[in-house]
Amino acid sequence: MPPVTSSVTRLLALLVLQCNIAACGSAGDGPCTRDEECESNFCRTDGTCGPTGVDAPPAADAPPDGPSALCTPNNDGMISANELPLVAGRMARFRIATDVTFDTAGVASGNGTRRWDLTGQLAGDADATVALKPPAGQWWESKFPGASYALTLASGSDLMGVFAVGASDVRLLGVVSPEAGSFRTELAYDPPATLLAMPFGNGATWSSTSTVSGLAQGVIIAYTERYASRVDQVGTMVTPYGEFPVVRVATDLTRTQGLATLATSRTFAWAAECFGSVANVTSRSFESSSEFTNAAEVRRLIP
16 A cells, blocks of 8 residues: 555644744743733643743634634633634644654553653654645645645655544544645545544543545555544643643544554544643554553654
């Protein structure tokens, strides 16, 4: 099968972006112990203020050209659609390593929560800016009329996932190459794969099964993908950007063709209110353990 396989297994690691690059680059406005002490109204768990200017997507009934409301974490343990800034044009910076070791189990905090630390250096670390690309003007725009944005799927690949954001979910519509032509990739999901169901908090589950068909580097292919997600842990994730109270979304991907299993993988996404996914770890294919240490890709938010 063409190399679209390895890219799609990592797409959850790229699904949720945090904020516009100007906001992510801001150092915040000083030490704090309470949200109200910060101009941004966001006091991180490490005692520093989060950046100002982090916007949530417009409400469903807001005019399309109107301003979006300031997103303020309410620390209720639930992440809703207006706490995920999934808007075309947004960018964020990540530190990314591939084929490295990281213990996804983290450390027990003694109160039923866990703590994960991704501040340390990993072999082959590279910093990258990741952007949500608008559909307008793209060669595939007419193929996916309901698309909200496109996103490069994985480091080392130029394939893009095409996503639609609704009031209650985020769906994967297809996978495309940057350019059209005889050797293009143009895969459609029927029905679209549900990658996030909102709002979500501890214990939430959702799943979907899609037939994927079309062209992969010009070759006609068809197979089935099943995504099964659950919020399985809560706690704190420490990134180079700072500490965040998070819920962890575990997603298992199974790709089949007839009776044959082509690939499986597990992705963990640590999501924080108003920032979305602040860290992501994806397993190698056919990982059998619920927690693992050998990762295909690790990424975490950086200033």
